[in-house]
Amino acid sequence: MSLAASSEAIGAVSELLKVQLAARTGINAVAVGRPEDASKAAVVGGGGSFNLFLYRISIDANLRNRPLDAGQAPPVWLVLHYLLTAFDGPESDSIVAHRLLGRGLLALNALSIVRPDASNSALASNPDPLRLTFDEADVELLSRIMQGSDEKFRVAAAFQVRPVMLASTAQPPDYALPVKSIGKPLPPPQPYEGASVLPSLGARVNAIEPERFSAGQPIVLRGSEFAGYDQILVGASTYPATSTLDGALTMTIPLADTISAGSYPVCVARTLPDGHQLSSNAVAGHLLPRVTSVNLAGPLTPVLGRLSGTFLVHGSQLGGATAATYAALYLQGKAQLLLEPQPGGTATTLTFTVTDTQALAPDPNYRVILRVNGEQALDSPLLSWT
The missing domain is CATH 3.30.2000 (STM4215-like)
Incomplete structure (x- = not known):
């Protein structure tokens, strides 16, 4: 009162x-x-x-x-x-x-x-x-x-x-200065004054579901004090969050997003009236690459009964030229060859070349296993090496 x-x-x-x-x-x-x-x-x-x-x-x-x-x-x-x-x-x-x-x-x-x-x-x-x-x-x-x-x-x-x-209200008490809230934005170049006063100590994330996820797949963050938080940070990338009926926050990374696969700190965040971003503690999330198809880039070259040549891997979150990426050609229960991509790769297409010295025996059932920044794609399509 x-x-x-x-x-x-x-x-x-x-x-x-x-x-x-x-x-x-x-x-x-x-x-x-x-x-x-x-x-x-x-x-x-x-x-x-x-x-x-x-x-x-x-x-x-x-x-x-x-x-x-x-x-x-x-x-x-x-x-x-x-x-x-x-x-x-x-x-x-x-x-x-x-x-x-x-x-x-x-x-x-x-x-x-x-x-x-x-x-x-x-x-x-x-x-x-x-x-x-x-x-x-x-x-x-x-x-x-x-x-x-x-x-x-x-x-x-x-x-x-x-x-x-x-009671006199002309002067504030001696034990504390008055709290100035941010209020409405001021036109430049006037600075904001005071501090944003929040009704809690901030959000806390307890779990991420699932821990390993791909673009296009919803993820859910569970915790406490999520009121007012409308963003989810995956590393340095920010995505809009939606509240669920049980008080959690959910979001989906678009398939067309250029973010690389890998392990990231994931947290919830909100933007304060003064423009600063307030975030919670982080939990570890693992973004997996997606492989949609593999195909030969052209005719294969015979080398003493074996074949050399080039093949393409298509998908999303493949990392491009800056990611730590390799592909394994898997056959008969073991990896036959490990390859790094050729320069010039993108987040959606990578090129791999089997040289003459690495030539592989012909077989229609080579399986391509891709790992990007330590995370392995769930899909491993077949490559007909014939």
Whole structure:
């Protein structure tokens, strides 16, 4: 609750007493002001009424230097002193008025401890409940208050309400500087001010499903505190993420993406209002190359009963010229030959050459096994070496 509204606490206490007194006695005519003014406003035969008169405001000595929190300037703690006068029409000294005064005292006694409702903004921030206690209303006190040519001595009951807080919001507390949020972007060249305040310590990734995946295959990251995170980082590449029904994040690497196969740190991320990227811890993910087809690049050359020549590997995430790539020609339970690609390869096509000194025996069932950056493709299509 904001402390700014506490500046109206004095009037809020008077309003609270007026409403409670009317509700507990059934007398709706409750005025706040000097007793003589209430007497002049009363109508003969108009029924009973009450008057509340705030005649004194003092400082609560027990709370004078008590702050709401360490490092803050203490608020003003008040004690409000009231007189309750009962009227039968304009008269305050009749038997009927005395009976009404008794009803009023019982109503006030029931208010010995008052906890203001949260909807009462002026009093809701008061850290302690309001306490109502009766004071001695002797002849000397009433005579000092009710003096003057227009005043008449009237019997009344005195009581006090404490502690009533008036809190200052003009200065921030000494123990901390105010937090400035980023807010809306400022036009260049004005810099952003302050810090982004997030409702958590950041996202944490616990698992990736599956750990080995290919482009075109959805992956799921599971963890905690994913609210507001809309990106998944695979190494230095960023992909849009979608929330699942169970609170995880999922994404799919497009087949046409030029990212190379390999092992990558995978994490979730979000972009803060100032443009910085906030990411979670990383888990290991293994992006596999995809091999869609293999074929000869031209006629093979006979070499002493064997064949040499060139073949092409087509797919995606093949790495191109910068990746650590090799292909194995597999036949009869073992690798017959290991080859590195020719220069000029791309992420979708690699060229391999079997030289004359490496010539292979003719066979239609050579299987091509490809590894890129330590990750092996799931597909190993057949190559007819004939």
